[in-house]
Amino acid sequence: MSASVTFSGAMGGRSNKARIIVPPEAVAELGAGDEPQVDVDVNGYRYRSQIRFQHGVHFVSHTVPMRKESGLAIGDAITVTLTVVP
Secondary structure (H helix, E strand, C coil), rough: CCCEEEEEEEEEECCCCCEEECHHHHHHHCCCCCCCEEEEEEEEEEEEEEEEEEECEEEEEEHHHHHHHHHCCCCCCEEEEEEEEC
16 A cells, blocks of 8 residues: 555645645655655645655645646645555
């Protein structure tokens, strides 16, 4: 079974660059390194992505088309489940 972690927060970013900030403790709990491939479930909207690490922050991108499909906007409250892709 693949490792997964669930956390809550707010959709981050600005203009066309939305991102989900992944807390350091969530990355550690996944136990798959700094930038693993993950299945993302954010408020029921699912997609595959990769955790990125930039400027001291772990995050998952959430593109403009994804925001339109999911109905999520920057600043919205979110619940996120990340599952490491085997």
